[in-house]
Amino acid sequence: MTVEFAALWRALTGDRSPEVRFTGPESALPGRYRVTTAAAAVVAATTSAAAELLRLRGIAPGPVAVDTHAAVAGFASERFLRVGGKTPGETWAPLSGNYRASDGWVRLHCNYPHHAEAACRALAVAPERADRPALERAVARLGALQVQESVIAEGGAAAAMRSGAGWLRHPQGDAVARQPLMELSPIAPAPRRRVPESSGTPLGGVRVLELTHVIAGPVAGRTLAAHGADVLHLGAAHLPAVGPLVIDTGMGKRSAFVDLRTAEGRERLWRLVTDADVLVRSFRPGAFDRLGFTLPRLAQASPGLVVVDLSAYGWAGPWAGRRGFDSLVQLACGIAHEDGADAPRPLPVQALDHATGWFAACAAMLGLWRRATEGGSWHARLALAHTARWLDQLGRQPDESVEFDAEHLLRRTESGFGTLTHVPVPGTLPAAPPHWRWGTPKPGSSAPAWW
Incomplete structure (x- = not known):
């Protein structure tokens, strides 16, 4: 190391x-x-x-x-x-996860209500019927890239799984490699x-x-x-x-x-x-x-x-302003496709x-x-x-x-x-050991001002 x-x-x-x-x-x-x-x-x-x-x-x-x-x-x-x-x-909403499309895999990020609503609109699933099986059926009829772009167009967050080589050939992968x-x-x-x-x-x-x-x-x-x-x-x-x-x-x-x-x-x-x-x-x-x-x-x-x-x-690159999260980037960049996995890993x-x-x-x-x-x-x-x-x-x-x-x-x-x-803060610094002086406060509990 x-x-x-x-x-x-x-x-x-x-x-x-x-x-x-x-x-x-x-x-x-x-x-x-x-x-x-x-x-x-x-x-x-x-x-x-x-x-x-x-x-x-x-x-x-x-x-x-x-x-x-x-x-x-x-x-x-x-x-x-x-x-x-x-x-x-739970840190994951019920609709967040990997879905099998007609030609591969795609991940939907639905942790926020507006992202879940965007996915439903893109897949023509009525919100009142939006459960995991309903989205699975809708995704299965489409290609992974089609799902990805449809969800993005509706203001949601999604990513199709690519191989590492496929990511490098993509214009955004090429842009990332240059930065x-x-x-x-x-x-x-x-x-x-x-x-x-x-x-x-x-x-x-x-x-x-x-x-x-x-x-x-x-x-x-x-x-x-x-x-x-x-x-x-x-x-x-x-x-x-x-x-x-x-x-x-x-x-x-x-x-x-x-x-x-x-x-x-x-x-x-x-x-x-x-x-x-x-x-x-x-x-x-x-x-x-x-x-x-x-x-x-x-x-x-x-x-x-x-x-x-x-x-x-x-x-x-073309995705510079695109919404993304860790789980989506793993699929898009090929990390979840390691060793040619049949399903995202x-x-x-x-x-x-x-x-x-x-x-x-x-x-x-x-x-x-x-x-x-x-x-x-x-x-x-x-x-x-x-x-x-x-x-x-x-x-x-x-x-x-x-x-x-x-x-x-x-x-x-x-x-x-x-x-x-x-878990504590990792990393040893003898003269000033890193630590948190207090635990997490309730959101909005402080005045928006400096001490």
Whole structure:
């Protein structure tokens, strides 16, 4: 894993990697993809970025270490979450899943009501009759690509299964292959800004504004909170959410509601941006531009701001603005087609989401480091499809039967939902051990303001 981490750090920073000690098995999960190696490498990169920020504060960080069991547990955090000793509910809606079409497989993402309604419209299934068998019959009469495009045209989310070679031949696969894993570029000049004074955590005094949903973006905010940032998640009462994921990814944050459909809500967001250090966004490309929150205006409002944007399929190509989720990207990019599988074979955890979230947290910290040493406002861009390509390039491992259990790692923390049993933050940083100062708050329980 040392070799993979060194290559990753060089790809992210252009520099020689710092020393990191890895412990635990090379593979803690089943499947041909090296998900354990990926989890350990990205946790190592993010923890190392936190160590560099400690050095800017004049604090010797101590030796960074990563245990592979802890890293993998972090990538499966929603699986181990308990609220009051019980599972908090299903993370998948009944209509979400893989469907056999007339010529292959397609996946429908129906976790949000409006996505389920779009799938029903595309398949001519009456909403009152929309159960799994009804959708199965409708999909079976059509080709996988026809289902995919019909659902997308109705405003839904779907992906047909392709092989890896088929993805590379696709214009979007070609566009992804031409893009870096992480893009970090300057937005506008700004004076150098020292890291804020704090009690000794890498991100103490750093204000992070998080406008994200599902897993990848919230994981980024959760990771930044673990390293001491004041993370304010902005949602809205009218937006749908998957309850168990909200609880799992809200550790250490505050949560407020702002309705960006209103002029008052947009003005509130501008006031928050003015005093923010980092802005993390995970909605579709262009969504915030249409509301006036363009990169030049953001940098003007808050000189030195680090903006981190996440998308599903990347920032170039015909699918750049397409809705997508981890499970869909796995089918589209060929990951679920490994070894010519007759049916989709997903990764053992939602590794694209979790890895991209950790990459986003790493990008935010690298942007803050650049701001402190060079000045400027910075923009990072990441995508689930870019992460999928990186995972694919890590190679394969023997597909052995591995039983993964994280029960011995679990911790308990009080939250707005009661007592949470959860996995801890992976990654060892002796001078400032990452941890969450509190459990997940109730959505909208904080004022939309900085402390």
